[in-house]
Amino acid sequence: MEMKGLDYVVLNQGNAQLTELYRAHIGDWPKFFKMDTLSKAGFVASELLLKKIGERRCEGDEFIQNRAIVLFGSTASLCADRNYQETIQDKDNYYPSPALFVYTLPNIVTGEIAIRNHWRGETSFYVLEEPDAAQMAFHLACAFQDSVTESILAGWVDSRMNDDFQVFMTIIRKEDAADTERLAGQLQLIINDLNK
């Protein structure tokens, strides 16, 4: 079966770029400024991807049940963990920040994207040592095994430090995952672009 390549977005050039992209292309979601770098990177990449493919966003009470979100990364929420740790490091200046604490889980980024788009499908975040196309294709294929999921927002989102991140985001449709090897090949092409 002839299948076209996956549409995708790659970003990896510093936190200032995320804010610039937000202001230039999104601008209607002030919660962006409260997010940690991992969520900002995932959020902006997902927004740019959805614009690129021209997908209409749900409004009001509409929601999409059959879109899952499956993301991968190597350092998970380590960056947010460090930022939070700083608020509790000094016993004489011990003021745990609730706003930083809420991001000390990597799957929060999947929630931010799901809330924005009214998607109510499955969400998950896997920790891999590095972007591994075969592993990712396997987990994505597994995510289609339920009776609901028709498409997945998938990607690699990683943030080692506040100003250092790497993200790609793509949409996988059920037919893309029917041949796991072929899907791995397509993901590898995106990973090559990510690592350039």
Place this chain on the structure above:
Amino acid sequence: MEEMILKLKQEIIEVLNLEDIKPEDIDNDAPLFGEGLGLDSIDALELIVLMEKNYGIKLQDPAKGKEIFKSINVMADYIQKNRTR
């Protein structure tokens, strides 16, 4: 009091990352939660931390926050009367 209100607004903007809001955008009598600044429950917790960190006010009963965070004027008045630093 005016100086205190301006300082408080600046602190709130900074701690809650209200990037696109300036002190003059915040109405002194408008509700901070709900329709006003659209703050959420995590923001409420951050405001409690702000009061403790910057003004030495430890809220023993978090439910009291609902009354204290009614508006900038109410919050500034409470801080003025209860601050320990």
